Amino acid sequence: MTAEVRVSKKGPSGGPTAEILVDSKVNASQLGALIQNVTTNKAVLSAAGLRACGGCKSGLDINIRDRFQEVIQVEV
Numbered sequence: 001m002t003a004e005v006r007v008s009k010k011g012p013s014g015g016p017t018a019e020i021l022v023d024s025k026v027n028a029s030q031l032g033a034l035i036q037n038v039t040t041n042k043a044v045l046s047a048a049g050l051r052a053c054g055g056c057k058s059g060l061d062i063n064i065r066d067r068f069q070e071v072i073q074v075e076v
Contacts (some may be wrong), residue, residue, distance in 0.1 A: 001022075001023075001026065001030055001034070003020050003021060003022045003026075003034055004020070004021040004067065005018055005019070005020050005021075005038055005044060006018070006019040006021070007019075007044055007047040007048050008048070009047075009048055009049045011061055011063075012061075013061055015059065015060075015061060016048035016049055016050055016059060016060050016061065017048070017060070017061040017062075017063060018038055018044060018048060018060055018061070018062050018063070019062075019063045019064075019065060020034065020035075020038060020062065020063070020064045020065070021065050021066075021067040022034070022064060022065070022066065022067060023066070023067055024066050024067075031064070035062060035064075038062065039060060039062070044060075045060070048060055
């Protein structure tokens with residue numbers, strides 16, 4: 001399973017946010033494993049401005065969204 005993770009140091013709540021885009025066919029156990037991987041991934045935590053701490057997963061808001069079938073980019 002592959003997921004797209006978008007990271008922002010300042011999300012809607014003001015803190016670091018990881019937005020995970022997944023296919024609609026993802027089941028609960030796969031989603032749990034994916035969240036575990038994201039919260040312990042040093043590249044994700046570094047991009048969010050957090051330190052990689054094995055025992056602590058706080059400080060990173062996670063938003064899970066269905067991946068759109070078609071994305072249209074519009075120039076403004």
